[in-house]
Amino acid sequence: MLENLISTGKKATRDGFGAGLHEIGQQNSEVVALCADLVGSLKMQAFIKDFPERFFQVGIAEANMMGIAAGLATGGKIPYTGTFANFSTGRVYDQIRQSIAYSHKNVKICASHAGVTLGEDGATHQILEDIGMMKMLPGMTVINPCDYNQTKAATIAIAKHYGPVYLRFGRPSWPIFTPEDQVFEIGKALLLSEGTDVSIFATGHMVWQAIEAAKALAQDGISCEIINIHTIKPLDEDAVLASAKKTGCVVSAEEHQRHGGLGDSIAQLLARAYPTPMEFVAVNDSFGESGKPFELMEKYGLGVSDVIQSVKTVLKRKA
Amino acid sequence: MADIQKLENVASQVRRDIIRMVHAVQSGHPGGSLGCTDFLVALYGEIMEYDPNFNMDGKHEDMFFLSNGHISPLWYSVLARNGYFPTKELATFRKINSRLQGHPATHEGLPGVRVASGSLGQGLSVAIGVALSKKLNGDDKTVYCLTGDGELQEGQIWEAMMFATHHKVDNLIVTVDWNGQQIDGANDDVITLGDLEAKWQSFGWEVLHMNGNDMTAVVEGLKHAKTKTGQGKPIVILMKTEMGYGVDYMMGTHAWHGKAPNDELTAKALNQLEETLGDY
Numbered sequence A: 001m002l003e004n005l006i007s008t009g010k011k012a013t014r015d016g017f018g019a020g021l022h023e024i025g026q027q028n029s030e031v032v033a034l035c036a037d038l039v040g041s042l043k044m045q046a047f048i049k050d051f052p053e054r055f056f057q058v059g060i061a062e063a064n065m066m067g068i069a070a071g072l073a074t075g076g077k078i079p080y081t082g083t084f085a086n087f088s089t090g091r092v093y094d095q096i097r098q099s100i101a102y103s104h105k106n107v108k109i110c111a112s113h114a115g116v117t118l119g120e121d122g123a124t125h126q127i128l129e130d131i132g133m134m135k136m137l138p139g140m141t142v143i144n145p146c147d148y149n150q151t152k153a154a155t156i157a158i159a160k161h162y163g164p165v166y167l168r169f170g171r172p173s174w175p176i177f178t179p180e181d182q183v184f185e186i187g188k189a190l191l192l193s194e195g196t197d198v199s200i201f202a203t204g205h206m207v208w209q210a211i212e213a214a215k216a217l218a219q220d221g222i223s224c225e226i227i228n229i230h231t232i233k234p235l236d237e238d239a240v241l242a243s244a245k246k247t248g249c250v251v252s253a254e255e256h257q258r259h260g261g262l263g264d265s266i267a268q269l270l271a272r273a274y275p276t277p278m279e280f281v282a283v284n285d286s287f288g289e290s291g292k293p294f295e296l297m298e299k300y301g302l303g304v305s306d307v308i309q310s311v312k313t314v315l316k317r318k319a
Numbered sequence B: 001m002a003d004i005q006k007l008e009n010v011a012s013q014v015r016r017d018i019i020r021m022v023h024a025v026q027s028g029h030p031g032g033s034l035g036c037t038d039f040l041v042a043l044y045g046e047i048m049e050y051d052p053n054f055n056m057d058g059k060h061e062d063m064f065f066l067s068n069g070h071i072s073p074l075w076y077s078v079l080a081r082n083g084y085f086p087t088k089e090l091a092t093f094r095k096i097n098s099r100l101q102g103h104p105a106t107h108e109g110l111p112g113v114r115v116a117s118g119s120l121g122q123g124l125s126v127a128i129g130v131a132l133s134k135k136l137n138g139d140d141k142t143v144y145c146l147t148g149d150g151e152l153q154e155g156q157i158w159e160a161m162m163f164a165t166h167h168k169v170d171n172l173i174v175t176v177d178w179n180g181q182q183i184d185g186a187n188d189d190v191i192t193l194g195d196l197e198a199k200w201q202s203f204g205w206e207v208l209h210m211n212g213n214d215m216t217a218v219v220e221g222l223k224h225a226k227t228k229t230g231q232g233k234p235i236v237i238l239m240k241t242e243m244g245y246g247v248d249y250m251m252g253t254h255a256w257h258g259k260a261p262n263d264e265l266t267a268k269a270l271n272q273l274e275e276t277l278g279d280y
Helices: A013-027 A045-050 A062-074 A090-101 A130-135 A148-160 A206-219 A237-247 A262-273 A293-299 A304-317 B004-025 B030-035 B037-047 B069-081 B087-092 B123-136 B155-166 B196-202 B215-227 B263-271
Strands: A010-012 A031-035 A055-057 A078-084 A108-112 A141-143 A165-168 A173-175 A190-193 A198-202 A224-228 A231-233 A250-257 A278-283 B063-066 B143-148 B172-178 B206-211 B235-240
Touching (some): A013 A031, A013 A045, A013 A108, A013 A148, A031 A062, A090 A130, A130 A141, A130 A231, A130 A262, A148 A165, A198 A304, A206 A224, A278 A304, B004 B037, B004 B215, B004 B263, B030 B037, B063 B069, B063 B123, B172 B215
Parallel strands (some): A141 A165, B063 B143, B143 B172
Antiparallel strands (some): A010 A173, A190 A224
């Protein structure tokens, strides 16, 4: 299976969001969209062109956008908010907490430019804490798809799920390796490649890094099981435990702070249900900086070599 | 014609409910609740058209949003006295396992509440969103929102004000409880609101004034505001009220913003408020 995981082209996950939003807009007339002055960055133009009456430009006023989305949801609409991940979470945390999460509103918070792969704009915009903030909110679903096709499918799928959702994606052009016709199932981990020595649980851009690492490790005779966790909350606990029991050691990989991310969720599960040696590929309590996406991934511990090193480390700890 | 006497009777009972609710748990916010009583009694008793069988989406109903959620005892009493839930449930206010949370919430499923409020500055945005959904749904009913005056110090309010004029949200009537007081003292001592009328006007709103503690003026003011809907501009009523209105020792001070009276002062307050509909 590993050899089948190849890039069929490159597009940004945010392009997948734009395509998915347009498609769900065609399918469901209750879907509305809001944007805080980042229409181009969020790739929302196709939706706006075809459904101008269902789009609301909010201007640079993210707090207001979250409140208006809560109101539209109250009136029976399915609002998708669009801005950068930084301005979709930390800037508006209290608005999301009170008006959306606590009030159980059917709002889809769609967040682009997450993580260091935002690149040259630097640390002010490179949020690495958003998964943690959002997964702590009771009732919030947290999704971080891995490529264009998966992001498009997720964007369509979340309209069919009633409740608040945080959908996180990114800026850079990125390899496409999941099927175009996939059906996205919220909360269902995807086994991308079976293996026997170690389980790699990866989310977002780091899924491709895990695939590249697994291919290199295979040359050394190390068999990696690669599991794509696109839904961080609710976590597919059965899939995580089954793989951990099979391989006996675990690596998590995410473009996020080590604190509060996917790795934390998996470690908490394993500590409770099946203590297993584990390593974490994530940013280690640091802000990012300006640079090119791949340079930043290397510098901040998110490179293919970091995944490889974590696998080797955890294998040594395996009993 | 509005039956002013009937509304005033309801208001007297609601004020009794407020005092008894905050006294029972020795917490809550009586000052603003008493000041806005006439407004909310008139809104639910005379102005709004709504289905007392609560529907979350409020389609084809007038809808109210309380942004200054701390005056929850008032809202709960008005909702109960208008048939949303039994008045005896008012006795559970702020107690464990109650639907009547300290600040309004949807989480426990209390009929009449459509969004949580309490963290200030958020309700106006929500009301705007609901008003937009009404336009999309071809629903010609009106959305009402009440905010505090101190609450206008929150930046989100001004974001919402800008949005509402730009997008011509003209099926929305916002009322500001302009009592001039907030927790730490007078608005003018905390952070002055300046020329409030000029500020709303400069943001493009239709600005109206109303005496919030005169039932006739409230009914007429709200009916007048309704005539201004559908004309391309959002509407705001700057409503002068007195914090603590109806209870002599609570008036003219911010001291009772968030403080409950003791047994003696509760008895004194209740002596000033006629029991018209029967205590819960």
